[in-house]
Amino acid sequence: MQSKDHTVLLNALRRKDRLTKTSIGALCSGSWVLAISGFPNGRDALIDWEYHDRFMKKFP
Secondary structure, three states, X not given: XXXXXXXXXXXXXXXXXXXXOOOOOOOOOHHHHHHHXXXXXXXXXXXXXXXXXXXXXXXX
């Protein structure tokens, strides 16, 4: 898997979130990417049960 700079995409998602409170979803490792990027900003998030404990430790 290649590492890419997704700054443009993340800024667009942040702007959309700030203006409309649109629901944003992700699959697989995308949940981690969104969380690392500052989503869900205090809102509920879903993660696969297998990664729940590790996710909660990193993003309480």
